[in-house]
Amino acid sequence: MLTKRLSRGVSACGYLTIRYLKAVVLMAATPISVLFGWLLPGVTAGLVRLANSELDRAGKFLGQSEAPQLPAAAERASGDLVTLFRDKSFKRSLRLYLGVLAMVPELFIAVFAIFAAPSAVLSGVLWPIDPGNFSIMGLGIDSWWDVAWLVPLQAALGLGTLAWVAPAVARGHANAVNNLLAPSAEQLETVRLNQRVDELTRTRAGAVDSHGAELRRIERDLHDGTQAQLVSLAVRIGIAKQVMADDPEKAAKLLDDARDGAEQAMHELRGVLRTMYPPILQDRGLAGAVAALCARCPLPVELRMGELGQVPAPVEAAAYFVVAESLTNITKHSAAGRVDVVLERRGPELYLEITDDGIGGARINEQSDLLGRGSGLHGMLHRVQAIDGHLELTSPIGGPTMIEVILPCE
Incomplete structure (x- = not known):
């Protein structure tokens, strides 16, 4: 128990010492900041970064998983004082100077806690070398009697300070840093909204790109497949009409070919429509x-499916295409022997997990690699992000590969 307390005390003393050094840096930079801070945006931005480093350090000392951070200093032109004094992060960072008032007492506590006991023992051993010139607790040592009661007293005070006082002071300072410097609820909400706007801008741009690529693919499929079949069909019917009077047998054969072509065109058209929204x-x-999909996969697939409830149509389509694209990629590229698919509802979200025991190494790329891998995963990511979903790919070299998808259903 005592060892644990002393260990905490050492950590607290380290925190207080670093805090003192930062205060010294702040004081040393103050004259330059006062003279040129209004002129140089980087100076005031540095003050905000210093405040964030204090918040981060305090959060780590208090065991917080993630300390709140001030938004970066507002961008401003040189000499723009209006923007400077409207910047809430800069104004809150000025509270760093309140900590300067405690820098010396905190350093004294840290130094006393660390060195009191060792220095008392050292003075108690070395005092005979120069009697009267060694002191403990501010009192000179002239006899072993002085050593007998002063050494234990200073050592006990030092260890007590290290075990209880220093951690308490450090916790108090860390809590004060959080109270003084942490961003306000309004700032946090503004940051959250800005991040949300950036995320939506990014995902919607990806969705537009993906949608454009999908339209080009559909146009290409219709042009190269269905349209060619329909043109051929029209030509055959036209020829059959011309030769019907002179050669009815040849006209009948052309009409049979036209019927086969029409069926093939309808089959290809149904294939294109399935890629838009599968009728299944x-x-x-x-x-x-x-x-x-799992039943048609040439590899063994173990499907574990929970109760899905009511799922919106866009979420259904996204989940279906993720499974279809994943099974296709696994069949083509993974050299896997089996696949596991998990599909279930988790509260307001639909959870999908696809795992294979293949060679791994899958990556999400804008373009296909030399083996033709990656671009399909990129399209899956855009499709998922377009409906505010989340996709995570884990695929170390040697496998296994796991795709986790979370899609909001509300």
């Missing part, structure tokens, strides 16, 4: 559609 989702729902 409408017919069987997400559970049946995913089960059908």
